[in-house]
Amino acid sequence: MLRFALQKISGHSTQRIFLPATSTLMRGCSFATYEVIPKGQGREAHCDHVVKDQCNNQVANLYPKPNVGGQQKLQIGQNVSRKDKIKFLVTTLLDLKDSKEAVYSALDAWVAWEQNFPIGPLKNVILALEKEHQWHRVVQVVKWMLSKGQGNTMGTYGQLLRALDMDNRADEAHQFWVKKVSADLHSVPWQLCGLMISVYYRNSMLENLVKLFKGLEAFGRKPTDKSIVQRVADAYEMLGLLEEKERVLEKYKDVCTKIEKGHKKSKQTSLKKKKDSG
Known part of the structure; x- marks a missing residue:
C-alpha cells in the first residue's frame, strides 16, 4: 500500500513515498519513509533519482536507465x-x-x-x-x-448537489445550480432537474422550485415522472397559488396516467411469468 507526500527541502523539490515496512530492508522501521534525492545531491549524485529510507539505506533508483536489453524496471507503486x-x-x-x-x-x-x-x-x-x-x-x-x-459532467454535478443536500447545505446547492446548470435548462437531463426539485422541496425553498419548473416549461419540456408533477403542485398549494396547482395537475395528468398504466402492465407481466413458471 502506498502513501505519497511532497516536500520542499533546501529549495529543492523532494518527494517522499510511504510504504508498509514489510521487507527485510526495512526491518526495525515501523513505517518506512523513502526519500527521492534528485541528481546532483548527496553521495548518490551519479543516480538520476535515488530512493532512500529512514534507516539511510539505498532502496532503488526510482527512474533507472534502460539496461542493455532495452527493458526498464517498473517504478515503485506500479505493481499496486x-x-x-x-x-x-x-x-x-x-x-x-x-x-x-x-x-x-x-x-x-x-x-x-x-x-x-x-x-x-x-x-x-x-x-x-x-x-x-x-x-x-x-x-x-x-x-x-x-x-x-x-x-x-451532469453526473458529477448531480453527485455534488445530492451530497450538499445531505450535508445540510441546500443554499450552497442552489448557488451551484444557478452558476453551473441553470443556464442550460433546455438540455439538462430530467433526472438532474428532478433531483434539484427534490432538494428545493425538502428544504422548503418553494419559490426556487416554482421558478425552476417555469423555466423548464418555457422550453416546452414535459416532466417524465409523477413525483415531479406532484411536488410542483404541492409547492403551488403551499404558496397559495391554487389555480396554478390545478393547471399543472390538468396539464400533466397524462404523465401520471401513463406511469400508473405502465406500473400495472409490468406488474401483470411479472404475475403471468410466475404463473407460467409455476
Missing part, C-alpha cells in the same frame, strides 16, 4: 492494484481530520504518480464514500476534482 489504491484512498480520507487542506493534499499526493488523471478510480472513491454516508467528504472530493478541471 487499482482496487488497493482506491481502498487506501478511501481509508485515508475517512481517517483525516475535517480539513479542506488535508483532504486536498491527500488527493494531490494520490494522483501524483498517475500519467493520466484517474477519473474512473475517483468515481469509485466517491461511490464508496456515499455508501458510508460521508457526504462532507464527497463534497470535498468532487470540488477538488472540479478545481482540477476534471469531471465537468
Whole structure:
C-alpha cells in the first residue's frame, strides 16, 4: 500500500513515498519513509533519482536507465492494484481530520504518480464514500476534482448537489445550480432537474422550485415522472397559488396516467411469468 507526500527541502523539490515496512530492508522501521534525492545531491549524485529510507539505506533508483536489453524496471507503486489504491484512498480520507487542506493534499499526493488523471478510480472513491454516508467528504472530493478541471459532467454535478443536500447545505446547492446548470435548462437531463426539485422541496425553498419548473416549461419540456408533477403542485398549494396547482395537475395528468398504466402492465407481466413458471 502506498502513501505519497511532497516536500520542499533546501529549495529543492523532494518527494517522499510511504510504504508498509514489510521487507527485510526495512526491518526495525515501523513505517518506512523513502526519500527521492534528485541528481546532483548527496553521495548518490551519479543516480538520476535515488530512493532512500529512514534507516539511510539505498532502496532503488526510482527512474533507472534502460539496461542493455532495452527493458526498464517498473517504478515503485506500479505493481499496486487499482482496487488497493482506491481502498487506501478511501481509508485515508475517512481517517483525516475535517480539513479542506488535508483532504486536498491527500488527493494531490494520490494522483501524483498517475500519467493520466484517474477519473474512473475517483468515481469509485466517491461511490464508496456515499455508501458510508460521508457526504462532507464527497463534497470535498468532487470540488477538488472540479478545481482540477476534471469531471465537468451532469453526473458529477448531480453527485455534488445530492451530497450538499445531505450535508445540510441546500443554499450552497442552489448557488451551484444557478452558476453551473441553470443556464442550460433546455438540455439538462430530467433526472438532474428532478433531483434539484427534490432538494428545493425538502428544504422548503418553494419559490426556487416554482421558478425552476417555469423555466423548464418555457422550453416546452414535459416532466417524465409523477413525483415531479406532484411536488410542483404541492409547492403551488403551499404558496397559495391554487389555480396554478390545478393547471399543472390538468396539464400533466397524462404523465401520471401513463406511469400508473405502465406500473400495472409490468406488474401483470411479472404475475403471468410466475404463473407460467409455476
